[in-house]
Amino acid sequence: MSSRLHAERRQALVSRLDDGELELRSPTVALWRGAPQPGTVITQQGSLGELEVLGVLSPLVAPAGVSGVVTGEARRGAAAKRPVEYGEVLLRLAPLGALGNAEERAPGEASASTASWVFRAPTSGRFYVRPAPDQPAFVTEGAHIERGHTTCLLEVMKTFNRIQLSGDELPQKVRVLRIVPADGDDVEQGDPLLELGPA
C-alpha cells in the first residue's frame, strides 16, 4: 500500500524563551518527518515537516504570528522519522529582525471592569454553560438572575456539579454583565465565572 491518507494540518505549540528565541513543540505523540534544516526561514503557517500518527500524515505548520530562522547544528538524516511525544521540543527559532513580530499583548487583567461583583468558581473543574449540548445556556449576558439560580456546570473528577449563584454580599437579584470562561474551559478554584452588576 503506497497511498497514504492525509489529515488536516496541525499547528506546533510555541513557547517563548528568555533570550527571545521561540521553541516549537509537538502538538501530539507522533513520528516527525521532513524536519527543516538549520538556517531555514520559517514564516507563519510555514511548513515544519509532517507528523505521522498511525500511518496518517498531517502537515505540521508554524502557528500564526510565529516566524524566524531555525537555529542549531545541521543534523544528518533529518529526513528520517523521529518519534516525538506531546510537548517535545522540535525546533528553536531565532527571531528575524526585519519581520519584527508585534510583541504587544493584551493587558493581563481586564481593564476598567464595570462589574460590581464577581462570582467565582467554588472549586476547580471544567466549565459548561449549558446542561446538555442541545439545551439553552443556564445564563446569558444581560440576563437578570437571582441568588440560587444555576449558573453553570462544573465537571470535577467525573462529576457534574450544578453551581448556584451565591454570595453574602450579593443582592437578591443581579444582572449578568459577562460570562468569563468559554464553554469547556478548565477553571481553577477562585477564577471568575461571572461579572455581575445591579439588576
Add this chain to the structure above:
Amino acid sequence: MSPPSLFHRLLVANRGEVAVRIARACDALGVEPVFAYSEADRDAPYLAGRRRVCLGPGRASESYLDPRRLVQAAKNTDCSALHPGWGFLSENAAFASLCEAHGVTFIGPPAHVMHLMGTKSPAKRAMREAGLRVIPGSDGPVTSDEQARAVAEEIGLPLLIKAESGGGGRGMKIVRDLDQLSQALADARREGLAFFGDPSVYIERLLEGGRHIEIQVMADRYGNVCHLGERDCTIQRNHQKLIEESPSPALDPEERERTLALAVQATRQIGYVGAGTLEFLLDTSGDAPVLRFMEMNTRLQVEHSVSEVRSGVDLVTEQIAVAAGRPLSFSQQDVTLSGHVIECRINAEDPADGFRPCPGRIERWVTPRTGDGRIRVDTHVTSGYTIPPHYDSLICKLIASGPTREAATQRMLEALAELEAEGIRTTQPLHQAILSSEDFRANRYDTTRLPTFTLSAS
C-alpha cells in the same frame, strides 16, 4: 515446547494507582513498563526514573482517552503490548481493535467479546442463554420517550435507566414517577455520551434493597476458566463502591456454589479471555434470595485486590501472561480461598460536605504498617503530591485480611487509625464510622442504605 515468551516492553495506558499496580506486575515478570502520561501527571512520583512518554494536556480526551495517541506512543517506544488498566479506554472494543491492527497486543479479552459484553443488552441476552438469571427490563436499548414509557408500563416502577455502554455507576438514573422519565432519559444520555461516547440507554426494573455481589473470573486462550470467588460490594454511595469484601456475608452456600459454577460456564461459553467480573444483584424480593446477572466488566476492577489477597493469585501477572499466549498458571483445584478480606477505598472527597471532591496538595501522607502481612496498601500518592482535578478521586486502597470477618474488620480499623492525610479531606472517617457501626457488624444494610453511623465533626 517452551511457553510463549513474554513481552519485552509494555505501555501502561493509565495513571495513578492503576499505573502503579500494572508496573508492579511488569517488574515481577521482567517486562519493562513504559508510562504514558498527561501533562497534569508530569510530576507524579511513580514516574520518577521510569521510561515514559507524554500523551498530551491534562484533559483526558486529549491524553488518556485518545486511542490514536496511545497506540502511537506504544509504537514510538517499541512496546509490543499495552495494558489499559481500568477506567478510561479499558472497555473500549474499538481501541482494542486499533491496538491489534497496529501490532500492539491489547491486554484484555478479544475485541468482539468486549463489544458483546460492553453493549449491555446483548450481554444480558448471552448470559440468560448461558443459564444465569437476569433482571427484567427493556429488550435492548430504548430509542424514544414513547418506547421507554411502554417499557415502564410493562415492567412497573421504579426503574433504572442505564447507559448501554456504561459502567462504574455513571450514566444511571432512577425513575419513580413517569413524569420524571423524559428528563431522566436525557440526563442518562448526556452522561453516557460524556463518559462513554455513546448516548444509548436501556431500562431495567430497579431492585431496591438488594446486595451487589460480583464474581471474579480468569480465563486463558485454551478454554481454561477459573473463578476466584465472589466479592460483596454492597456498601456504595450513588453507585460508587466504598467498601468491598469477600466472602459475602449475605450469600448462602448453595446459591454461591450454583452461581460460581454457572459464571465459569458462561465465561467459557462466550469465549472470554483474560480477567473479568460478572456483576449480580442479590434479589431478596422473593421467597429465597436469588443472584440476578447485571453486567460483565471485561477488565480488571479497582477491587481485584480483594480476590488477590484471598486467593494468593496475582491477577495482573496472569493477565499479561495470558495475553502473551500462555495458559493459566493454576487450575480451579489450586485455588484456595482463605479467611476474610475487606477493602476500603480512600477517596479525596469530603464525606462531611456532601462528598465534595477535594483536589489539592497532600501536605503529609503516612500509610499504615504492613509488617504482619495482613494489610496491603495500593496507592500512588506521597507527601507533597498534588491531586489534579481532571481525574478520579481514588487515592489509596487499604486491604485488610484475617481469619474471620470480625478479625479483618478489626485489623482494618487499626490501619485506618494509622493512615494520615493532611491538607485534604478523605473518606477515611466515613470508613471508620461504617466499620465501627452495629449495622455493619450485624449485616443490616443494602446498596441503597449505608450502615447507620454518625460522622464525628472535625
